Every structure is written in structure tokens, then in C-alpha cells.
Amino acid sequence: xxxxIKDTVVEGITGVSVLLIIFIIVSILAVTIVGGWSKLxxxxxxxxxxxxMTRGGIFPAIVGTAAMTLIMAIAAVPFGVIxxxxxxxxxxxxxxxxxxxxxxxxxxxxxxxIIFGLFGLGFFISFIGKNMDILLSGGELKWGQPNILWxxxxxxxxxxxxxIVSVEEAIKTIPREMREASLALGATKWQTIKNxxxxxxxxxxxxxxxxxxxxxxxxxxxxxxxxAAYFLSDLxxxxxxxxxxxxxxxxxxxxxSSDVDATLPIQFATTLVLLLLTFSLNAVAVTLxxxxxxxxx
Amino acid sequence: MNDFKVKVKDLSLWYGTSRxxxxxxxxxxxxxxxxxxxxxxxxxxxxxxxxxxMNDLIDNVTIKGEVYVDNINIYDKNIDVVNxxxxxxxxxxxxxxxxxxxxxxxxxxxRINGISQKSILDEIVERSLKQxxxxxxxxxxxxxxxxxxxxxxxxRICIARSLxxxxxxxxxxxxxxxxxxxxxSKIEELIHELKKEYTIIIVTHNMQQAARTSDMTxxxxxxxxxxxxxxxxxxxxxxxxxxEDYISGRFG
Numbered sequence: 001x002x003x004x005i006k007d008t009v010v011e012g013i014t015g016v017s018v019l020l021i022i023f024i025i026v027s028i029l030a031v032t033i034v035g036g037w038s039k040l041x042x043x044x045x046x047x048x049x050x051x052x053m054t055r056g057g058i059f060p061a062i063v064g065t066a067a068m069t070l071i072m073a074i075a076a077v078p079f080g081v082i083x084x085x086x087x088x089x090x091x092x093x094x095x096x097x098x099x100x101x102x103x104x105x106x107x108x109x110x111x112x113x114i115i116f117g118l119f120g121l122g123f124f125i126s127f128i129g130k131n132m133d134i135l136l137s138g139g140e141l142k143w144g145q146p147n148i149l150w151x152x153x154x155x156x157x158x159x160x161x162x163x164i165v166s167v168e169e170a171i172k173t174i175p176r177e178m179r180e181a182s183l184a185l186g187a188t189k190w191q192t193i194k195n196x197x198x199x200x201x202x203x204x205x206x207x208x209x210x211x212x213x214x215x216x217x218x219x220x221x222x223x224x225x226x227x228a229a230y231f232l233s234d235l236x237x238x239x240x241x242x243x244x245x246x247x248x249x250x251x252x253x254x255x256x257s258s259d260v261d262a263t264l265p266i267q268f269a270t271t272l273v274l275l276l277l278t279f280s281l282n283a284v285a286v287t288l289x290x291x292x293x294x295x296x297x
Numbered sequence: 298m299n300d301f302k303v304k305v306k307d308l309s310l311w312y313g314t315s316r317x318x319x320x321x322x323x324x325x326x327x328x329x330x331x332x333x334x335x336x337x338x339x340x341x342x343x344x345x346x347x348x349x350x351m352n353d354l355i356d357n358v359t360i361k362g363e364v365y366v367d368n369i370n371i372y373d374k375n376i377d378v379v380n381x382x383x384x385x386x387x388x389x390x391x392x393x394x395x396x397x398x399x400x401x402x403x404x405x406x407x408r409i410n411g412i413s414q415k416s417i418l419d420e421i422v423e424r425s426l427k428q429x430x431x432x433x434x435x436x437x438x439x440x441x442x443x444x445x446x447x448x449x450x451x452x453r454i455c456i457a458r459s460l461x462x463x464x465x466x467x468x469x470x471x472x473x474x475x476x477x478x479x480x481x482s483k484i485e486e487l488i489h490e491l492k493k494e495y496t497i498i499i500v501t502h503n504m505q506q507a508a509r510t511s512d513m514t515x516x517x518x519x520x521x522x523x524x525x526x527x528x529x530x531x532x533x534x535x536x537x538x539x540x541e542d543y544i545s546g547r548f549g
Contacts, residue, residue, distance in 0.1 A: 092356065175393075177389055177391055177393040178393060178395065179354075180351065180354070180387075180389065180393070181389065181393045181394075181395065181455070181458075182395075182405070183351070183354070183382060184349065184351065184382055184386060184387035184389075184459070185382070185383070185386070185405060185406040185409070185458065185459065185462055186379050186380065186382045186383030186406065186409070186410070186462055187379070187405075187406075187409045188379055188409075191409045195405065195409065196395060199396075200396065
């Protein structure tokens with residue numbers, strides 16, 4: 001084959017691939033917007049589902065998703081920041097400990113999300129929850145069943161790698177001269193981390209948090225067994241309550257509804273809300289990350 | 298004997314297996330300016346950083362020998378490096394103020410030492426900035442970011458920040474190499490003022506600067522201390538040919 005023809009073919013294949021991706025994204029958005037836009041209004045966002053979820057809004061699913069991701073962030077962010085500090089500041093690159101943690105973080109990031117769900121069920125509910133019930137209330141069932149706390153903690157495990165990687169990346173962009181300036185003034189290592197490194201890494205910590213929240217808001221598998229409910233007539237009031245979530249709501253509406261066709265606009269509108277939520281969170285994270293990278297240069 | 302603030306005995310340093318300093322011995326007088334000169338890579342900055350144990354931060358560095366500050370070997374096992382660095386301050390080649398206000402930069406050292414009373418901090422900040430000859434320029438914008446100042450001002454902020462922890466020795470690693478001539482001359486005037494109270498050790502690749510500012514000059518070449526003497530003698534009548542070649546501009 002002539003070289004020029006080869007070039008044209010390669011260019012054609014790469015171009016088609018790119019077009020295909022754009023086509024997929026545009027289709028998802030177009031179908032969702034066309035199907036759900038008319039349904040999307042304040043009432044839809046602020047009402048409970050009605051009539052066997054064939055009418056009404058998705059308020060409890062929004063609140064449930066928000067509450068779950070908040071609790072998740074409270075658990076995942078401090079833990080992730082502490083781990084990132086260890087990896088970036090204390091562990092020597094070549095130490096077995098650091099290598100082990102890095103391997104664990106990478107592995108954690110590729111574990112299928114349904115496995116986290118099963119782990120949450122086995123560890124948080126059947127082990128920790130059951131034993132809490134035995135210790136606190138003589139075995140009466142309270143913590144040994146799915147609830148928002150266990151679901152959030154399970155989700156925290158899933159999003160932990162995102163936090164660790166973002167924060168470590170931010171910590172590493174703090175120039176060595178800044179640390180040296182602090183140490184040369186007689187600051188201890190911890191004082192340097194607390195007063196120089198962490199304040200300089202704030203945007204990285206924020207990026208990690210937002211990425212974790214946007215990931216956690218969209219995932220369904222980890223909360224399937226650990227706390228998400230089919231339908232609740234009330235909002236969660238305590239950590240031992242179950243909750244509704246946007247992703248799970250879409251799944252329920254499209255597979256379990258008594259009248260799937262009647263709920264189609266609700267499904268589309270719910271999908272649209274979830275997409276808008278994760279897209280905007282990601283946009284904020286990308287902007288922050290861009291600013292960090294620019295500083296690193 | 299006791300006029301010497303720092304005494305170095307047989308100091309060698311390796312980065313991995315490559316030897317950067319070879320059996321350096323020298324005595325550095327108190328409340329004088331001592332300049333280290335020599336071509337790039339001769340070990341002068343590395344040597345400076347052994348005096349406040351800044352090289353500890355770098356992996357894979359091996360140090361042999363002794364460094365006495367006030368007759369205490371700072372490489373002794375039970376030396377508290379944090380206390381050493383309070384006593385031996387350091388100014389870096391690239392000015393490195395924190396991304397904080399001028400005030401918070403100067404107060405950083407006192408604060409990590411547990412001073413939190415505002416009146417005391419105010420007093421330290423003002424005194425340090427005055428000592429660093431930058432008070433008049435920044436007194437109206439103490440709470441602006443230090444990064445908004447010019448390069449020369451930033452470097453004097455760094456000097457003030459270092460003075461705020463009451464060091465006895467100040468190490469300066471090419472403090473004016475990134476500055477314009479006017480800022481450089483301000484730093485040099487400042488060095489002249491500071492030596493009344495502090496022992497100053499300055500690394501410079503600018504021989505005029507060494508000649509202008511220092512009382513003693515040490516010439517380093519390839520990890521060796523070639524020659525150290527009173528500055529006017531080094532520049533007028535060096536004992537070693539290598540020194541003469543370097544200061545007369547024949548290499549380096």
C-alpha cells in the first residue's frame with residue numbers, strides 16, 4: 001500500500017473513533033434532555049414520589065444522595081488526606097511500606113463496585129453492625145441491617161483512592177524551597193506539614209473531595225445491599241435509617257415499576273438531574289486541578 | 298580559639314557514591330562575614346548546607362567528619378536538629394516567602410516556637426523588618442501577600458523572617474544571584490549591617506560581591522577547600538595558583 005494511502009486510512013480511523021465518542025456523549029445528553037426536560041421543574045425536585053412512583057418528584061432521592069455523599073466525604077477525606085500525607089511526606093519512595101500502600105490504593109481503585117457492596121454487607125452490617133447490636137442493645141436489631149451509615153462508609157472505601165491520589169499530587173507540587181524555608185526556621189516536620197504543606201494543598205484536597213463526591217453520587221452497586229431503599233415515605237432521620245438515592249431510583253423505576261412506560265419521563269428527568277449533578281461537580285474539580293497543575297509548572 | 302563560631306574538622310560528603318566534599322577543615326570567625334567562592338559544582342553550596350544540616354533532607358547523602366557550632370558537634374547523635382536550625386538561619390538562592398501575608402511570614406518562626414501574644418509578635422515583626430531594612434517599604438502593607446512584593450523585597454522579607462527567630466549564624470546561599478543590581482546592593486548593605494550582631498556565611502559566584510562584603514574568603518574547587526584567608530589577601534595575593542586563576546577569570 002502506498003504510504004499516503006496508509007496515512008489517509010489511519011487518519012480516517014482515528015477520526016471516526018473520535019466522532020463515535022462525540023456521538024455517544026451527544027446521544028446520551030440529547031435523549032436524556034428530550035425525554036426529561038419537560039418534567040424537570042421545581043415541583044419535581046421538591047416532591048415525594050406519588051401513586052406507586054408513577055407520579056410526583058424525586059425529593060427524597062436527592063436528599064438521600066446528598067446525605068450519603070456528605071457522610072461519605074466526612075469519612076473518606078480525612079482518612080485519604082492522612083494517607084496522602086504519609087505517602088508524600090513520610091514514606092521513602094523505596095520503602096516496602098510505601099510500595100505496599102501504593103499497590104493497595106491502585107488495587108482498591110480497580111475493584112468492581114459490586115464487590116464493595118458485598119464487602120460492606122459482610123463487614124459493616126454482618127460483622128460490625130451485628131456486634132454493635134449485641135453490645136449496645138443485647139442483640140435487638142438496629143445496626144445489623146442496611147442503613148445510610150454503612151452505605152456511606154462502603155462508598156467511602158470506593159472513593160478513597162480518588163482522594164488519596166488527588167491530595168498526594170497536590171502535596172507534591174509544593175516546592176521543596178517552601179519546606180526548606182520552614183525547616184530552616186526551626187520548624188519540625190509536622191509543623192511544616194501543618195503550616196506550609198497542607199494550606200498549599202487546599203485546592204488539591206478540594207479537588208479530591210469533589211471527585212469523590214461526584215463518583216459517590218453516581219454509584220449504585222455499593223449501596224445496593226448496604227442502605228439504599230426502594231421507596232421511603234420519609235427522609236432519613238438518623239444514621240441507622242435507610243435512604244433513597246438517585247442512581248438506585250433510576251434502576252428501580254426502569255425495572256421494578258408497575259407501569260414502566262408511564263414513568264419514562266420521570267426516569268429521564270431523574271437521569272438528567274444525576275447527570276447535571278455529576279457533570280457540574282466534575283467541572284469544578286477539573287478547574288481546580290487545572291489551577292494546581294498550572295502552579296506546578 | 299573561642300573567637301571561632303564554627304569549626305569544621307575533616308568533613309566529607311557523598312551523594313550516593315560520588316564524593317562532593319573532600320576532608321574540609323576550616324574555622325569561621327564570629328560576627329564576621331565569610332564568603333565561599335568557586336566555580337559551579339565545586340561544593341560550596343553543599344558545604345554551606347552541612348552547617349545547618351539541611352542535607353539531612355536529601356536521600357542517599359553520607360556525611361563524615363565534625364562540625365562544631367559553639368564547640369558542640371552538630372553531627373552528634375543527640376543533637377536536636379530543630380534547635381540547631383533556630384540558631385543557624387538560612388537564606389536561599391531563590392527567595393521563598395510563604396504564600397502568606399508579610400506579617401505572617403515574619404511571625405511564622407516565633408509562632409512555631411509557641412509565641413502567640415499579639416503585642417509580642419507585633420514587636421518581633423517590626424524589629425525584624427527594621428533590621429532587614431525593609432520596614433519603611435512594607436509597613437503599610439503588612440497584611441498583603443508577601444508574593445506581591447518585588448524579588449529584592451521578597452529576599453529581604455526572607456532575611457527578616459530568618460532574623461525573627463533570633464539566630465546567631467546566618468547562612469546565605471547566593472542570596473542576590475537572582476536580583477537586579479540595585480536590589481543586590483541593598484542586600485550587600487544589609488549584610489554589612491547584620492555582621493555587627495550575626496555571624497554571616499555567604500556563598501556567592503560573584504567575586505566582586507565576595508570582595509565587597511566579606512572579611513574572610515574561602516575558595517572551593519572540585520570538592521576541595523583550596524585556600525581560605527582574609528578577603529583582601531585572597532584577592533590581592535592568593536597563595537595557590539588555582540585561586541589566582543579563578544579570581545583573575547582564567548576559568549570558572
